[in-house]
Amino acid sequence: MCACVEDYNKVLNFWAPVEANPKLYGEIILQRLFETNPDVQKLFPKFAALSKEQLQNNPDLQTHGEIVVRKLTEFLKKKREHQELVSDLAKSHSQQHKIPRVNFQIISEVIVLVAAEKIDGFGPDALTAMKNVLKEFQTEMGACYDKLGFDK
Numbered sequence: 001m002c003a004c005v006e007d008y009n010k011v012l013n014f015w016a017p018v019e020a021n022p023k024l025y026g027e028i029i030l031q032r033l034f035e036t037n038p039d040v041q042k043l044f045p046k047f048a049a050l051s052k053e054q055l056q057n058n059p060d061l062q063t064h065g066e067i068v069v070r071k072l073t074e075f076l077k078k079k080r081e082h083q084e085l086v087s088d089l090a091k092s093h094s095q096q097h098k099i100p101r102v103n104f105q106i107i108s109e110v111i112v113l114v115a116a117e118k119i120d121g122f123g124p125d126a127l128t129a130m131k132n133v134l135k136e137f138q139t140e141m142g143a144c145y146d147k148l149g150f151d152k
Contacts, residue, residue: 003132008079010129014122018115019073026065028118031055033110040106043099072111075137086137090144101150104141108134 018025034041034055042048046060055061071089075082093099112130115122122130145151 003129003136005079007129007132008076010126011133012076014115014119014126015073015076017119018069022069022073023062023066025114025118026067026069027062028065029068029107029110029114030061030065032114033107036110037106040103043097043103068107076133083140086140087144090141090148090150093141094145094148094150101138101142101145104138108138 030047031052034047035052041050044064046064047055047058050058071085074085078085108131111134112127115130116127119126
């Protein structure tokens with residue numbers, strides 16, 4: 001199912017705490033990503049060799065996590081008008097960072113888990129909406145990767 005504007009609105013109704021503290025939520029998301037998918041950590045040169053303890057309160061991890069949350073918030077707020085944002089992200093992630101597309105599915109699953117755990121009132125309807133929105137993001141990133149000729 002494709003995300004509709006209503007899905008974006010459902011997510012945004014609960015998103016204020018995340019938007020207000022992107023560094024904290026970004027750090028939580030990346031830590032959970034690396035805990036549940038250790039191979040993904042290897043894709044981040046700054047973090048590849050760091051232990052779980054070294055990642056805690058790590059300023060570089062916090063900064064990167066903050067960027068992830070800010071870009072996701074921008075994507076949510078633009079609703080269905082985010083083609084340029086997705087295109088720019090696809091270019092940097094495919095050409096510069098060489099991130100395989102499967103990782104967008106992996107981080108999306110982590111974002112859903114963190115939202116369910118950390119955002120008060122983020123119930124089944126919001127979770128379904130979040131999954132729909134993130135699926136749309138993955139699909140659009142994949143289409144951009146195809147246009148760019150990046151197979152991973």
